[in-house]
Amino acid sequence: MSEVEVDLIEGFRNPEHMKALAALIKKECTSKINIMEVCGGHTHTIMKFGLSQILPDFIEFVHGPGCPVCIMPKERIDHAIALASMPNTILATLGDMIRVPGSKTSLQKLRAEGKDIRSLYSPLDVIKIAKENPDKNVVFFAIGFETTTPMSAVLVQQAIEQNLSNIFFHINHVTVPEAVDAIMSGGDAKIDAFLGPSHVSVITGFKIYEPIAETYHTPVVVSGFEPTDVMESVLRIVRQMNEGKSVVENEYARAVSREGNLKAQELVDTYFEQREHFRWRGIGDIPMSALKLRPKFSAFDAEIVFDEILPKTELNDHKMCICGDILKGKAKPFDCKVFGKACTPSNPMGSCMVSSEGACAAYFKYGKLNLKGAKA
Amino acid sequence: MCLSIPSRVVEIDENNYATVDTMGVKRKVTLDLIAEEVNVGDYVLIHVGFAMNKISKEHAEDSIAAYNEIAEAMRDGEISDEEGNSNYV
Ligand code: SF4
Ligand code: SF4
Numbered sequence: 001m002s003e004v005e006v007d008l009i010e011g012f013r014n015p016e017h018m019k020a021l022a023a024l025i026k027k028e029c030t031s032k033i034n035i036m037e038v039c040g041g042h043t044h045t046i047m048k049f050g051l052s053q054i055l056p057d058f059i060e061f062v063h064g065p066g067c068p069v070c071i072m073p074k075e076r077i078d079h080a081i082a083l084a085s086m087p088n089t090i091l092a093t094l095g096d097m098i099r100v101p102g103s104k105t106s107l108q109k110l111r112a113e114g115k116d117i118r119s120l121y122s123p124l125d126v127i128k129i130a131k132e133n134p135d136k137n138v139v140f141f142a143i144g145f146e147t148t149t150p151m152s153a154v155l156v157q158q159a160i161e162q163n164l165s166n167i168f169f170h171i172n173h174v175t176v177p178e179a180v181d182a183i184m185s186g187g188d189a190k191i192d193a194f195l196g197p198s199h200v201s202v203i204t205g206f207k208i209y210e211p212i213a214e215t216y217h218t219p220v221v222v223s224g225f226e227p228t229d230v231m232e233s234v235l236r237i238v239r240q241m242n243e244g245k246s247v248v249e250n251e252y253a254r255a256v257s258r259e260g261n262l263k264a265q266e267l268v269d270t271y272f273e274q275r276e277h278f279r280w281r282g283i284g285d286i287p288m289s290a291l292k293l294r295p296k297f298s299a300f301d302a303e304i305v306f307d308e309i310l311p312k313t314e315l316n317d318h319k320m321c322i323c324g325d326i327l328k329g330k331a332k333p334f335d336c337k338v339f340g341k342a343c344t345p346s347n348p349m350g351s352c353m354v355s356s357e358g359a360c361a362a363y364f365k366y367g368k369l370n371l372k373g374a375k376a
Numbered sequence: 377m378c379l380s381i382p383s384r385v386v387e388i389d390e391n392n393y394a395t396v397d398t399m400g401v402k403r404k405v406t407l408d409l410i411a412e413e414v415n416v417g418d419y420v421l422i423h424v425g426f427a428m429n430k431i432s433k434e435h436a437e438d439s440i441a442a443y444n445e446i447a448e449a450m451r452d453g454e455i456s457d458e459e460g461n462s463n464y465v
Contacts, residue, residue, distance in 0.1 A: 123426075124406060124426075125425075148423075151423075154406070254438070261411075263410065264428070
């Protein structure tokens with residue numbers, strides 16, 4: 001194929017393995033397969049290593065809603081902004097969250113204006129901050145899928161054990177199966193198979209995808225993050241499709257089991273319960289697709305304690321932004337009219353461009369390697 | 377991105393914190409999410425300061441060998457490394 005292919009395959013621990021996998025996939029794949037990778041980490045691997053370039057045209061990757069930053073609706077960001085604007089308050093969160101624009105400003109801009117807003121490496125740091133600042137309110141804006149929920153549970157547990165009364169949680173933990181279900185039950189996303197998220201599955205176990213594989217007749221292969229992991233998972237998907245099967249397979253057996261991490265699941269269950277509704281940015285309201293603190297712990301719940309100051313208006317994205325269709329697997333970043341023009345990573349209009357795991361950001365950064373996407 | 381590089385436990389303190397070695401980089405993580413007993417020498421998978429589960433020794437050594445090769449390729453400029461922040465899926 002191209003020079004790119006040679007570059008990519010060289011330098012790997014096992015170039016023979018990569019080549020062999022690509023050759024097998026080419027040989028065995030005889031009709032078009034749309035594979036949704038739910039997780040932003042896979043999007044990153046696919047784009048960074050140009051996997052769609054190595055694979056036959058039959059394989060089309062569709063990016064799913066797998067990044068907690070991308071799916072955060074503006075009104076929740078406005079909550080964070082309102083909380084961070086309170087006097088005597090420290091707001092802490094993870095990842096690229098502080099860069100995402102809310103309706104009027106972002107946490108980053110607010111920080112530049114002098115508010116105490118911190119982007120943490122580890123959620124555990126929030127306990128330290130609360131202890132070091134006993135005269136201040138510390139609010140943790142918790143984000144993430146099933147991977148990070150147990151970590152927030154540990155924080156609540158530690159806050160209780162250590163008698164910390166100045167720490168509050170704004171919980172935005174969302175769940176993968178409900179989101180996938182919402183996308184599939186809509187009927188207009190043409191997805192034949194899924195790459196299952198890695199770290200989510202470490203916690204939940206791969207059993208959570210069994211209803212999806214069964215209901216929608218889509219193979220699900222839980223995959224690790226290395227390029228060879230993704231290639232092998234694609235091969236397994238091709239083989240399932242050829243055999244007319246649709247089951248959950250676990251390519252990432254070195255870290256994932258069927259049952260997952262039971263202690264983590266128990267911790268989550270102790271501190272959290274399902275929210276009736278959560279609005280996903282671009283996708284809309286998905287019932288039972290997120291968690292909140294159990295009422296027993298409402299003294300720690302920022303949404304309850306600071307209810308009065310939290311804006312209640314639901315807000316949609318800029319009209320030009322098609323993140324919603326991207327998250328639903330109906331469009332590619334290149335289809336967006338402002339992609340790479342009015343919307344770039346340094347000046348993002350939507351969060352798919354902000355988040356480093358966002359589809360738009362990945363296409364922007366590694367787009368040259370993935371010209372197949374441009375034609376689509 | 378969470379590359380899921382296995383980390384080796386080199387020390388455990390009384391607060392259930394472990395010092396782990398991830399391909400030569402040392403850091404502290406909590407073992408609060410792991411039900412089984414963790415001992416010095418065991419391998420764990422780390423995500424934002426938490427050990428998420430134990431990994432068998434052979435699997436861990438396999439992955440580490442893989443990452444060493446990738447790291448080498450990066451040093452030789454065959455793959456570029458410009459990772460941003462991870463968003464903790
Ligand atoms: S390029 Fe920007 S505006 Fe367009 S879909 Fe992506 S994030 Fe939204
Ligand atoms: S960037 Fe957007 S589309 Fe990609 S994984 Fe994150 S949320 Fe999903």
